[in-house]
Amino acid sequence: MKYLVNAREMQRCDRITIEEYGVPGLVLMERAALAVADSVMDGEFCTDKVLAVCGSGNNGGDGFAAARILMERNVEIAVLFVGKEESMSEAARIQKKICENYGMNFVSNIDVHEYTCIVDAIFGVGLSRKVAGEYRTLIEQINQASGKVIAVDIPSGISADSGRVMGAAVCADRTVTFGFAKLGQVLYPGALYCGETVVWDIGITEKSFRGELPRAYYLGREDMRCLPRRMRYSNKGTYGKALLVAGQKNMCGAAYLAGEAAYRVGTGLVKIFTEECNRVIVQERLPEALLSTYEVLEEENSFRWPTAAGIGPGFGTGEGKWEILCLFLERCVCPLVLDADALNLLSGRTEKLRERRAPVVVTPHVGEMERLMGIPKKTILEDLPGTCRRFAEEYGVICVLKDTRTVISDGREICVNLTGTDGMATGGSGDVLTGILTGLLAQGMEPFAAAKLAVWIHGSAGELASKRLGRRGMLAGDLLKEIPTVLLEGENA
Template sequence: MDSQTLSPKSAPAIPSAPQSLYSAESVRQLDQLVISQQQIPGLALMKRAGRAAYDCLRQRWPDVNALQVFCGGGNNGGDGYVIAGLAAQRQLPAWVFVGVPVEKLKGEALEAYRFAEREGATLVSSLQELPPIEKNTVLVDALLGTGFSGALRAPMDSAIGYINQSAAPVLAVDLPSGLHADSGTADDGAVQADITVTFIGRKTGLYLGRGPALTGEVIFDDLGAAPRIYEQVPALLARHSGDSIERLPVRSADSYKNQFGHVMVVGGDHGYGGAALMASESAARAGAGLVSLASRPEHVAAALTRCPEVMARPVVSGQELEPLLAAPDVIAVGPGLGQSPWSEQLLARAGRAEAKLVLDADALNILAGGRVLAGVKRDDWVLTPHVGEAARLLGVSNAEVTADRVAAARAIQQKFSGVVVLKGTGTLIAHSGGVELINSGNPGMASGGMGDLLTGVIAALIGQGMALPAAARLAVWLHGEAGNRAAQNGQRGLLATDLLPHIRALVD
């Protein structure tokens, strides 16, 4: 007997719990609950935060021989003063830029200032009083924290400019100054950190928008907050990683193709055939049992040459498409669709089909125009807009979407139902159960065709039986991780089709 028959059947690992992300206001509530219910004084909590950041700094940069700490006026500044005081206690020279006059400091921040002063930290009120930055000096940003909104103002802008113009490593306390704690938007001059040590609750802005580009490595410390504290404050988002995402089940030895769904891709207007071809091939590589393509006649030969496993059919009108719509379980509409009358006809016919839908690209732009599928809400479709498409779906500006991507994703889902995948740095998935975040991928994926691949993967996973939210979740992670693997030899010049072999490897 073959030894393989004696091995236990492998199965996907049970997903772990996702991380909870909080708004700045919710973190303040958590902070107050720790103080009141666990009877930990505010100053003691501040000292825990300062010590956690200081310990992290010494672990990351064991050869540090001097600190320059930049302190604002609130609790974030107080954390900085604690860090400086701890350094001075240990004979590590610590210079502190006092960004807010001492007479304006209050409460725990004032107590922390006195601690730093008492321990021998050097306190200065102007940047010119700081010594030259020498080798093994580490800078600590404790200027603004979660209190930032609007634009940077003096003297904080000058202090942040000083930090960013230096070549020294930077540790940000709680979050980089100039980064919005909720939205991930940032002032152009925001601090660029190497490490961000954040406390009590993970702030949403660390993982959205500009956040990942500014934070460096994010290290979280709950400062001893009890689990019961978190039960009392709802999270804004659930952040998933590869370990917390449901996977496809192991296929049975007697599987056959009709068990794994028939995906049809509809798209490829004149001049845009590649998008539809890439979506079709990605659906096949992500495990769909059957894949068909409905496109302009001139694209059929290229499709059969590129991937003969895809059943390519020429369609010149919505009327020709209609009899083909009875076969697929999932229809992906939009890659290379265009916005011509032909495009509108195809979307109108596909939108009336009984199959589940995935809409992308110009399918979303046509939907936003209100000429096709006007007022339609479906529980069985996935919409995959980027910021511009999201703005058109909501009738607002790109800037308004960017300012609050969580609210935008939620608003689109409420308007159209189903599942919304708002693509970007920190892709958001909104459904009736809430909003989720997945950080996956890299800047090399900022190139044409990447969204077409994602559309095909989502459709393939739905065809294989996954619920729409689970399919969207796994597809976004898988797509980003495939991009990471494809970029191991460099990000520039990365092509969408470079991801295809990695998609196949990861989906199993």
């Protein structure tokens, strides 16, 4: 797990490192500048003629210092200062003065075809409002330049909190960021503007959070260590019973995909509840699964049998479906995953969620969230983490808000998933996630941990499938075959 910080958290971290631990700000700045200079010179960029565009804050200070280091290394470098002298930060003023003392080449405009590489140090995490005027013009010129662009800390104009473009933003080929990755670098559209992001250690550690830890983070392969344990002395009963309430007429694939995914993450037994007409096809595709049909759901055993249930993929919203969903909410004591049509059924009557007896994980995509919360898609997309966290908090559930960057929250923490590919934007992907998640819950994982890991595994399976088949040709069913490989690699992590 690695932290994702917002601007306030990063600035607090900088301040504590400087004021409470006593590391001089200019030392941090020198290390930041060395990181930028090393990155410019690592061979990926043409350094025939480099331009550093520096603002008046400490981000500009990093830029001046990096320019000076590049000059020391005999790179032909020009410096462009943008901003007001009178509002310069103390460190930026010192760094600019050093550049002047060395007689470095200061220019006042950009010839877009002159430079082979541009260092963007206009704004960093201190961006406080929309970009306009000469700053905007400059950013547009940088974006037209033929040379590659390296952003210092974050592309100028991108909000470190949300990834939003604040009027205009530099589109970088690489972003060299310091200490911790910023939320705005992983959320869209910010992620598109960062290019490749490199997190550089400049001497700011987690100690500088001083107990006030950031809310947001992302998982890495090492987090696979919390997968349910396998034991030599065990049987299928040891690894849980997953029930998938899924599929209606003409929608049997959802039941199959979710069912197989549950098995593929190690569940002992999987049962599929579906429409009678799906019986033959589901049993042919997945003979390992037990099968029952909606007609027998009233039996009390239906609710006692599973150790986790996933309800909704291809379930439909027609006659009798709301009643089935209500029965599960009212009677089931095992964790429930509510997806797709279960969420559509809940739209406009989300209060029903409060009548549940068991822990609930909801897995809406943005369209489903729009219907669930009754707020426009645009508003949700502007703040995926906040929307996800608020829903989870309000209903006391775990919320998995699915998008290019799926966000998972328990109402307090926010996990942003960084695995996955656009090849997963294909019918049935969500059903596979429901199966993975239900399977992990069935094996006894705690719901928040299961939700985070399920999304990570799902995205990793997508990456493997897209490597094997390409992002265009892969199908949701191809994710199933990759799940075992993801788990195997995780075991060795």
